[in-house]
Amino acid sequence: MQLDKVVQFHKVLGDPTRIKIVTLLKHGPLHGQAIANKLGLRPSTITHHVAKLRDTGLIFQRRDRNTIYFYLDEKKLEQNAKAILAMGEETRMKQEMQVNEKEKLSIIKNFFAKDGTLKQIPSQRKKKLVVLAYLIRQIEPGRIYEEKEINEVILPFHEDYATIRREWIMNHFMYRSNNQYELNPKEMWPLIF
């Protein structure tokens, strides 16, 4: 997880002086005293900020005689700015987890026997979610269940009620608080049913 890098980037840009420096450097490279003059600050203060920007790779520098010019790395800036948008994307299934009605029907027909019991829990994530969502209709919205009651609801459909119950929680169909269970609002479900 690149969490630290993302945090560091935003922390560095969470300061008006550094935002001003970045904005200034978009127009072209500048040296320390020029920046200090434009911003009305001391050169040492600029060194301080420039060091932070350099540490995150946002600027680099080139020496010309006694003067050090600072350049903005616009590509790095863009990469880092967009990183937050991709964060957590890996575990994010909602979009790809769109299932149309026909597909749902076919999955349910495959995994449930004629007498209505669940033959086995699908191992493929998408199919598993469809089965879990199908079964959860047995749970009444708003009602609080004890763990035993949950098990009794599941048992007629499948003997491994513990796994089903755990999957419901893990996939945000339900919510557990000190051994009491309640249905979550549908917005929290991993797929629309």
Place this chain on the structure above:
Amino acid sequence: MQLDKVVQFHKVLGDPTRIKIVTLLKHGPLHGQAIANKLGLRPSTITHHVAKLRDTGLIFQRRDRNTIYFYLDEKKLEQNAKAILAMGEETRMKQEMQVNEKEKLSIIKNFFAKDGTLKQIPSQRKKKLVVLAYLIRQIEPGRIYEEKEINEVILPFHEDYATIRREWIMNHFMYRSNNQYELNPKEMWPLIF
């Protein structure tokens, strides 16, 4: 200048706990105690962070019985994340891109036919921006458009709707997120109209 807003946004995201909250909420809404549990923090701490995220508009909330669910506003997140990339762009352009009313009028008169259609897209940047800003008045602020709808708005004026649409995005008149389009606030436009 939206400097303060940009600084505030990055300051808010410059904290590991808040990044984690944002990442969690990408999977779907959660309530306070659930977040506290997942992150191993106290509810009051979550309130603290959530307040900051709410103040910058990144999350909103909805009450369900006793529980308040927090939702991530992904569009706001994206807009704010990209704001730094456009910063200075306006002022850079605004200086050179000052156009007085008379000049605008003359440009529009030159490039639009009597029947109101655009004769051709100007190649000179300044003139092109004037034309783009003139056309964008067809887009309603706040309304979300599908790509097809955008094209239909442009078509009566010019056959090459794809180029116009692309130029609108490239010059920050509009904003696109997974094939949905929305007008940007005028502060982001490359010139005042």
Place this chain on the structure above:
DNA sequence: TCACTAATTCGATTATCATCTAATTAGATG
């Protein structure tokens, strides 16, 4: 109305950090 639950406020503690001044370093030039 009363009890319950989730959220919030408040105050205290601790850590981080922006800025300054003064002193020092690094390189360039004569």
Place this chain on the structure above:
DNA sequence: CATCTAATTAGATGATAATCGAATTAGTGA
């Protein structure tokens, strides 16, 4: 080498902010 310039370091100060526990509030349901 001596001197100049620009940048950096070090230390001090004041402000901001993350977290917690305790007390309080808001809203629900009986």
